[in-house]
Amino acid sequence: MSRPDGPAGSSDAFAGITVPDGDPGAVRDAAATFRRAAHGLEGIASDLRAVPALVADWRGPASAAWHGTTVTNGSATDAAVEALGVCAQAATTYADELERCQTRARAAIADARAAQARIDTAHAAIESARAQQRAAYAGIDTANHAIATHAAVGTPAPQAQQALASAQGELHRAQSAESSADGQLGQAEADLAAAQRQGAQAESDAIAAARSAAGAFQGVAGGSPIAAVFGGSPAAVGDQILARVRAGDLSALAGGPLNYLPTRIQRAIGAELADQAVALSTDPDGHDRFMALTRTLGEHTGDADLANGFYDHLGGEEANQLAHSIGLFQTPGGHGWDYGPVQDTWHPYAALLATATRSGELRADFADGFFGPADEVGDRLGQHPWMTAFVMSAGAASRYGSTFLYRAGKEVLIDPEDAFNNPNSGPLHEDNEAFMSYVAGNPQAAGLLVSGTNSHGAMSNASTLLRVAVGSGGDGAGLGDLIRAGTHDLRATNLPLANAAAHDVIQATPGYADHIPSGLHDALTTVLDDHIRDFEHVATQYGTGGDWPAPPDAITGLTYDEGHDYLRTLLADEGMRADASTIVGDRVAEDLFNGVAHDSTVDLTNGGSLSQMGVMAAADADMSAAERADAMNGMAQAAGGKLVGLIPTSRVPGAAFVTDKVASAAFGEMFPTDAVNEAWDAREGAQAASYGHIKKLITDAQVATGQMPPAVSDIVRADGTVDLSHASEVVQVDGHDLAFDLDHDGRITGDEHHVTVQALADAAAGDSGTTFDAVNALHQNVYNAHHLPDVDALPLPDGYSRDNPGFPEPGAVGDGGRERVRGAGGRDVRRRVDAVRPVAARAERHRAG
Amino acid sequence: MRIEADAGAISSAGARQSQIATAITNVSTDLTSAAESGAAGAGTPGLAEAITGAVQSWQGSLAMLSTSVAGIGRNLSGSATAYQVVDETAIPAG
Numbered sequence: 009m010s011r012p013d014g015p016a017g018s019s020d021a022f023a024g025i026t027v028p029d030g031d032p033g034a035v036r037d038a039a040a041t042f043r044r045a046a047h048g049l050e051g052i053a054s055d056l057r058a059v060p061a062l063v064a065d066w067r068g069p070a071s072a073a074w075h076g077t078t079v080t081n082g083s084a085t086d087a088a089v090e091a092l093g094v095c096a097q098a099a100t101t102y103a104d105e106l107e108r109c110q111t112r113a114r115a116a117i118a119d120a121r122a123a124q125a126r127i128d129t130a131h132a133a134i135e136s137a138r139a140q141q142r143a144a145y146a147g148i149d150t151a152n153h154a155i156a157t158h159a160a161v162g163t164p165a166p167q168a169q170q171a172l173a174s175a176q177g178e179l180h181r182a183q184s185a186e187s188s189a190d191g192q193l194g195q196a197e198a199d200l201a202a203a204q205r206q207g208a209q210a211e212s213d214a215i216a217a218a219r220s221a222a223g224a225f226q227g228v229a230g231g232s233p234i235a236a237v238f239g240g241s242p243a244a245v246g247d248q249i250l251a252r253v254r255a256g257d258l259s260a261l262a263g264g265p266l267n268y269l270p271t272r273i274q275r276a277i278g279a280e281l282a283d284q285a286v287a288l289s290t291d292p293d294g295h296d297r298f299m300a301l302t303r304t305l306g307e308h309t310g311d312a313d314l315a316n317g318f319y320d321h322l323g324g325e326e327a328n329q330l331a332h333s334i335g336l337f338q339t340p341g342g343h344g345w346d347y348g349p350v351q352d353t354w355h356p357y358a359a360l361l362a363t364a365t366r367s368g369e370l371r372a373d374f375a376d377g378f379f380g381p382a383d384e385v386g387d388r389l390g391q392h393p394w395m396t397a398f399v400m401s402a403g404a405a406s407r408y409g410s411t412f413l414y415r416a417g418k419e420v421l422i423d424p425e426d427a428f429n430n431p432n433s434g435p436l437h438e439d440n441e442a443f444m445s446y447v448a449g450n451p452q453a454a455g456l457l458v459s460g461t462n463s464h465g466a467m468s469n470a471s472t473l474l475r476v477a478v479g480s481g482g483d484g485a486g487l488g489d490l491i492r493a494g495t496h497d498l499r500a501t502n503l504p505l506a507n508a509a510a511h512d513v514i515q516a517t518p519g520y521a522d523h524i525p526s527g528l529h530d531a532l533t534t535v536l537d538d539h540i541r542d543f544e545h546v547a548t549q550y551g552t553g554g555d556w557p558a559p560p561d562a563i564t565g566l567t568y569d570e571g572h573d574y575l576r577t578l579l580a581d582e583g584m585r586a587d588a589s590t591i592v593g594d595r596v597a598e599d600l601f602n603g604v605a606h607d608s609t610v611d612l613t614n615g616g617s618l619s620q621m622g623v624m625a626a627a628d629a630d631m632s633a634a635e636r637a638d639a640m641n642g643m644a645q646a647a648g649g650k651l652v653g654l655i656p657t658s659r660v661p662g663a664a665f666v667t668d669k670v671a672s673a674a675f676g677e678m679f680p681t682d683a684v685n686e687a688w689d690a691r692e693g694a695q696a697a698s699y700g701h702i703k704k705l706i707t708d709a710q711v712a713t714g715q716m717p718p719a720v721s722d723i724v725r726a727d728g729t730v731d732l733s734h735a736s737e738v739v740q741v742d743g744h745d746l747a748f749d750l751d752h753d754g755r756i757t758g759d760e761h762h763v764t765v766q767a768l769a770d771a772a773a774g775d776s777g778t779t780f781d782a783v784n785a786l787h788q789n790v791y792n793a794h795h796l797p798d799v800d801a802l803p804l805p806d807g808y809s810r811d812n813p814g815f816p817e818p819g820a821v822g823d824g825g826r827e828r829v830r831g832a833g834g835r836d837v838r839r840r841v842d843a844v845r846p847v848a849a850r851a852e853r854h855r856a857g
Numbered sequence: 858m859r860i861e862a863d864a865g866a867i868s869s870a871g872a873r874q875s876q877i878a879t880a881i882t883n884v885s886t887d888l889t890s891a892a893e894s895g896a897a898g899a900g901t902p903g904l905a906e907a908i909t910g911a912v913q914s915w916q917g918s919l920a921m922l923s924t925s926v927a928g929i930g931r932n933l934s935g936s937a938t939a940y941q942v943v944d945e946t947a948i949p950a951g
Contacts (some may be wrong), residue, residue, distance in 0.1 A: 019941055030900020038895030038908065041887060048884045062870040070936055077929050084922050085881075092888075099895060099908075106900060218900060222907035229910045234917035242910035268913065270906045579917070596895050681950035 015843075018767035023120040023200060025113060025207025031817020032107040039099035084233060091228045098224035102217050105698060109214035116207035124201035130193035137189060139407050140182035147175030151251075170734030238268055246273030258304045269585070271313050278317025281305065285318075285357070286326065289333040293730040298337070302356050309359035321362045323475040331357060331398045344395030357797075358402035366411035376414045383461060385423040386430040392420050396443040405449030413453035417443075418460070418469075425472050426462040441486030444473075447493075454494035459509040470512035474520045477528065484525030491531040496538055507563045510535050514566070518573040521630075528582055534588040534760075536578060539563060540595045542573040556610070571627050579622075579639045580629035589639050592622040593646025619643075717748045717809040720768050736768040868937035874930030876910075880925045885919040888912050 020027045029754050060078055063071070076226040151172035158165035229241035246269035252260035266274055281301065288298035308314050317328055334357060338350045351846055364370045380388055399416050402408065423429045448454050460469040470491075477484040491513055499505035513535055517524070524532070536543070541559040543566075548556050550568035579586035599615025602608060626639045719739045723731045739746035746763040749756050759767060892912035896905035 028900055031898035034894045034898025038891040038898065041891035041894070045884050045887055045891070048880070048887075051882070052877055052880050055873070055880075059870050059877075060874050062864045062873060063863065066862055066867060068858070071862075074929065074933065077925070081922060081926055081929075084918070088915060088919060090923070091911075095911055097892075102904070103898075215898065217905040222901075222904040225907035225911040229907070229914035232911075232918040234923060235914050237931075242913060243906060252912075255931070268917070270910060272902075272906070398897065581946035 020117075021052070022117045023124065023207075024204055025120055026211060028106060028109050028211050029114040030109070030110070030214070032103040035103035035106065038098045039103065042092045042096035042099060046089050046096060049085055049089045053082055053089060054150045056082045056085060061794060087231075087233070089230060092227050094224060098221045098228075102221035105217035106214055109217065112210035112213075115208060120200055120203035120207070123196045123203055125194060125821070126196035127200065130189045130196055133189035134193065135188050137186035141179055141186070144175045144179035144182055147178065148172060150177055170278050188374050200605045201743060213595035218537065223756040234268075242269050243273070245269050249273070250276055250280070253277050255424050258300055261304050262306065266308055266311050266314055271277050274311065274313035275317030275320070275807055278314040278319075278509070279321035281314075282318045282330075284335075286322070286330055289330055289337055295337075295840050302353055305360060309356055310363055312363055312369070315360045316367055316369050317366035318360055319374060320371050323371070324374040324379070326377075327361065327374070327472035328378045328380075328395075332394060335394050335398065343395045351397070351401045354398050354401035355403070358398055358400075358442045362402040362407035362409075365412035366407060368409065370409075372781045375412055379415060381418045382418075382423050382426075385419065385426075389424060390420075391432075391772040392424075395419055396440070396446075400443065400446045404445050405453070408450060408453070410450055410452035410456060413447055414456035414460075417447050417453065417457040421457070421476075422460070422462060422469050422472055424665050425476060426467075428463045438481070439480070441482060441484075444486030445489040448497075449493070451498035452505070454490050455498040455502060455505040455509045456494075458494035459492060459505060459512050468508070468512045468516055469633060471516035471519065474516050474528075475610065477525055478520045478523045480525075482525060483527035485527030487525075488529070488531040491528065492534055495531070495543065496534050499538065503561050507561070510539055511563045511570075512567060514563075514570055514574045518577045521577040521580060524577075524581055524583075529581070529583045529587075531663075532578060532585050533591065536588055537577065537591050539566075540591055542566050543621060544599070544614050544618040546571050547621040548614050551617040551620055552613060565573050568621075568686045572621055572628070575621060575625035576629045580635075582635070584633070585631075585639050586642055589622075589642030589644040593643040596622070596643070597646070652758075716771065717746060717763070717768070719763075720771075721768055723765055728771045730770055735769070736764060738762045738764050739768055862936075862940045864937040864941040867933050867940065871930045871935075871937060874926050874933060879928035881919055881923040881926060885916045885923070888916055888919075893925030934936060 056078055060075060064072075145726060151168045154168035155172065157167045158168065221376055226243060229235060230244060235245075240248070249260045249269065261277070265275070269277075276521050280305075284301055285298070287306075288294040288301060291298070322330060334353055335345065335350055337345070338353050343350070365374075396416070399408075399413075405413060420443060447457065458470050461467065462469065462472060473487050473490070477487045491509075495506055495510040495513060498509070513532070514613065517532060538541050539562075542562045543659075544580070545558050545562060546566055546568045548554075575588065575592070578584040596615045596619045598619065599611045603610075603612035603615065612675045622643050623640070626636055626643075629636070629639070631639070735764055746768075747760070747761045748763050750760055750763065750767065889912070892909050895908040895912075899905040899908060
């Protein structure tokens with residue numbers, strides 16, 4: 009038994025009946041909008057006609073001319089009102105008719121379902137009746153056989169006679185039942201056919217209604233003033249242009265408003281032009297026509313529908329062949345692919361490709377077809393020079409979709425260096441500097457490229473790119489541009505991707521520390537500058553062992569070791585040392601200033617931690633003593649200068665309290681050259697006392713930021729100690745008792761009206777003492793508890809080596825808890841190992857407090 | 858030739874025309890939603906294209922109208938200024 013087509017249970021289609029597509033509600037919404045717009049324009053027409061009344065007394069030629077324009081524009085507005093009214097009516101009529109047709113189709117489907125159910129029932133009844141008939145015939149045969157057997161021997165067979173009569177009755181009833189079911193089946197099939205006719209009619213009526221409505225809308229379009237300019241409605245004009253293009257008449261596109269045409273026609277024009285371009289690009293006799301086509305395309309490179317039609321039609325593989333053919337078409341001969349005529353001819357095609365890739369509507373398999381399988385890149389290396397030249401001929405890289413441009417970069421820069429994709433070629437060292445600089449013009453593509461990995465994720469792209477740059481012998485400027493774009497420029501639009509790219513650069517760079525080309529210096533120090541707060545955060549986490557909140561928008565997963573190694577690499581490089589030192593010093597100074605200005609132990613701890621990372625990185629860096637001193641001094645000077653710049657001098661009476669000299673002295677102690685060079689021993693004894701300079705610095709900063717009166721500078725000496733020789737005396741300022749809100753409660757109360765030297769000293773100790781202790785504790789804690797330097801790993805002064813038997817001699821007995829080792833030249837190198845405990849405990853108290 | 862002009866009134870008329878031009882642009886912008894909902898509910902590609910085409914055509918036309926009205930508004934304002942300048946400078950005060 010066969011069933012009518014259509015999915016069982018579907019409410020929109022059954023037995024060949026479908027409910028016409030469309031949404032009457034949406035069409036009515038459109039009608040309502042048309043109506044509102046028409047109403048709005050009616051008001052505007054009235055407003056236009058009312059304007060002349062504002063200048064009723066105006067007389068003269070200009071007045072007459074102007075009155076003429078009001079009539080013209082008023083008429084144009086009236087025409088718009090009428091057109092939009094037609095649109096509203098056409099939409100309403102269509103929505104009503106569509107709804108009726110859909111209702112009729114649904115009713116027909118319901119009828120058809122009911123008829124089908126009856127058909128099924130009738131078929132079953134017929135089948136049952138036939139089975140009953142077969143059983144009756146069998147009963148008749150059996151009875152007749154028994155009757156005949158008995159007759160042969162002359163005996164009656166009354167039971168057989170009874171069975172025969174019964175079977176004949178069953179047969180008659182079954183035949184009647186079949187006949188009845190046949191009748192029902194016929195009626196049901198007729199009903200199904202009627203339902204199908206009703207459904208077909210409903211669908212046909214909906215199509216007719218749509219055509220009628222479309223005619224109305226096309227009439228409205230064709231009657232518009234702009235259609236008068238362009239020659240008809242969009243569809244009519246488009247069909248004419250398409251027909252002319254197909255006939256080879258490119259003049260139809262000259263200066264034409266392609267965006268005025270329906271999308272399908274623009275795409276069809278693109279496809280037609282693609283076919284013509286392919287044919288002409290290899291036709292020696294078609295040179296002039298090909299160039300005419302190229303010029304025509306050049307006028308429409310920004311048209312996304314035409315571009316998609318062009319390249320969707322070709323597909324990636326044929327687009328690649330077309331681009332190559334065009335390049336050969338201009339036969340560069342002894343010229344390179346950047347030869348002007350080649351570039352000029354490529355430009356429209358590349359620009360059109362860029363537009364298509366940026367539209368997001370290009371077919372999904374295009375890039376695969378254009379570039380080919382990654383694991384066959386070894387066969388395509390010879391294509392890369394013309395391919396990159398073609399891509400770059402489009403103009404600005406921002407015209408391309410970032411995914412496509414990333415794919416181009418992967419094809420040229422990454423896949424050939426991937427042993428899996430190209431096992432036989434090894435490092436290629438192709439000159440792709442210009443191409444990398446080009447891709448940098450699209451920061452998103454640059455970010456994708458720098459943050460990716462090779463085919464099996466075994467090596468980051470950043471590492472691959474750095475390896476090639478280091479090995480090429482060039483200045484690496486192209487990669488510098490790429491890194492800067494992907495890690496820095498991209499921050500404005502895609503921070504997570506920029507962070508991921510920066511993280512990969514931070515991880516990869518130390519592996520190539522010995523030969524970083526100069527063209528990378530600016531990009532790499534910019535990464536440090538952008539992420540100095542991230543470095544500071546991991547340094548604080550590591551130094552304190554605490555769970556400190558990450559700065560906003562931080563790199564996810566950055567570790568202390570990664571930050572340390574990256575900073576070490578930059579400090580070791582002569583071309584980046586100064587900038588890296590300045591970045592670290594500036595940030596430490598900002599932390600110190602914020603710590604003082606806001607009484608923030610967190611900021612001070614951050615600053616201390618970052619200074620430690622800077623010191624440790626310098627200690628580990630492969631550089632001479634002079635270079636190390638340069639790095640440390642650079643950080644100290646930068647920090648000092650920055651802090652002086654941050655202090656508002658307007659609040660400092662007479663002259664700046666915080667001088668370069670004081671700041672330099674203080675930060676010189678935070679970035680100790682001697683300690684690094686001499687394995688820290690110079691720090692240990694004098695370290696705590698030496699922070700007097702920092703205390704003085706902090707006190708001065710508190711004065712400058714208004715937290716303490718200037719008079720406190722008279723009692724806190726330059727070395728941080730306090731002069732209490734006149735402790736009980738009231739501090740005099742301009743002949744008056746000093747009054748100051750020492751407890752910062754917003755009021756001057758009690759003894760604050762007559763501040764004594766002792767009270768001032770106590771307040772200074774309470775404020776600057778806390779911050780001073782935080783810095784000091786953090787310093788010692790980090791230095792001695794968590795990051796005890798590996799003396800053996802530190803660089804040696806000139807003239808010494810690890811093989812020198814005089815160095816080192818471990819095992820000497822420590823004194824007072826100090827471990828003594830023999831340093832270079834026989835000096836004692838001591839490391840403090842136990843004195844840290846009370847200091848660490850104090851730091852813990854500060855954190856808890 | 859008789860010329861009569863109230864510079865202030867002409868300037869006001871210019872400003873009014875500029876306002877009207879903006880109103881025309883706003884109506885044109887509203888039509889975009891009509892094209893979107895109409896095309897979405899059309900049911901056939903042909904009708905969807907026709908609705909979009911009609912809206913695009915009239916949006917283009919209204920843009921032309923708006924440009925015209927705004928331009929005339931600017932000309933009115935310029936005329937008002939010109940009338941005033943000429944009137945004030947034609948005969949220098951003795």
